[in-house]
Amino acid sequence: MRRAELxxxxxxxTLALAALLLLVSACTALGGGDxxxxxxxxxxxxxxxxxxxxxxxxxxxSANPLAGQMRxxxxxxxxxxxxxxxxxxxxxxxxxxxxxxxxxxxGFSLAAWVVPPVAFALAVASLLLTLRWMxxxxxxxxxxxxxxxxxxAYVTRLEETLRPTSALDADAKDGREASxxx
Numbered sequence: 001m002r003r004a005e006l007x008x009x010x011x012x013x014t015l016a017l018a019a020l021l022l023l024v025s026a027c028t029a030l031g032g033g034d035x036x037x038x039x040x041x042x043x044x045x046x047x048x049x050x051x052x053x054x055x056x057x058x059x060x061x062s063a064n065p066l067a068g069q070m071r072x073x074x075x076x077x078x079x080x081x082x083x084x085x086x087x088x089x090x091x092x093x094x095x096x097x098x099x100x101x102x103x104x105x106x107g108f109s110l111a112a113w114v115v116p117p118v119a120f121a122l123a124v125a126s127l128l129l130t131l132r133w134m135x136x137x138x139x140x141x142x143x144x145x146x147x148x149x150x151x152x153a154y155v156t157r158l159e160e161t162l163r164p165t166s167a168l169d170a171d172a173k174d175g176r177e178a179s180x181x182x
Contacts, residue, residue, distance in 0.1 A: 042075050045084055049074070049091055050101045058101055 046060035051067040059067040059074075070091070077087045091099045 038075070038078050041084065042071070042078055045074050045078075045087055046071055048101050049088065050099050052095050052099060 043060065047058050049059050049070065051057050051059050051062035051064055051070070053064045053066050054062045057067075059070045073090075074087055077090065082090075088100060
């Protein structure tokens, strides 16, 4: 039986890759130019302000009527010329620091920024030290095994030497009888 040969797929793969790259570049070129700057800023701000009614959801994600009102306020303030910081401060005044999805990097909230990277670094360091300790323990165990086998041979020789002479004579006699030297 002869195995069927497949056609050369290299030109097809190259053509498919080129078509994919063309599609991606066309999508990026068409998608970026028609959104006004105010809309982009409003969307970014809406993603950083939390809905007071829906815990853990930004006003961009929430379907609550209050979130819709807050989105309208953001858009209105941007059209009035407010900066992003001023708009965030406006909502912090009304709802408190908890309205921001990203805690400020000052005061007690600084711990939310510092503790996770420090904990991660400590975990990695302890993992590396544990692995190093385990590797060193394994090599010590191998060395101990060699020492123990040498020690066992020494103990065996010592026991043979210290055996009573009558036992040695009996062993020698048994050995001669087994070989037929009697």
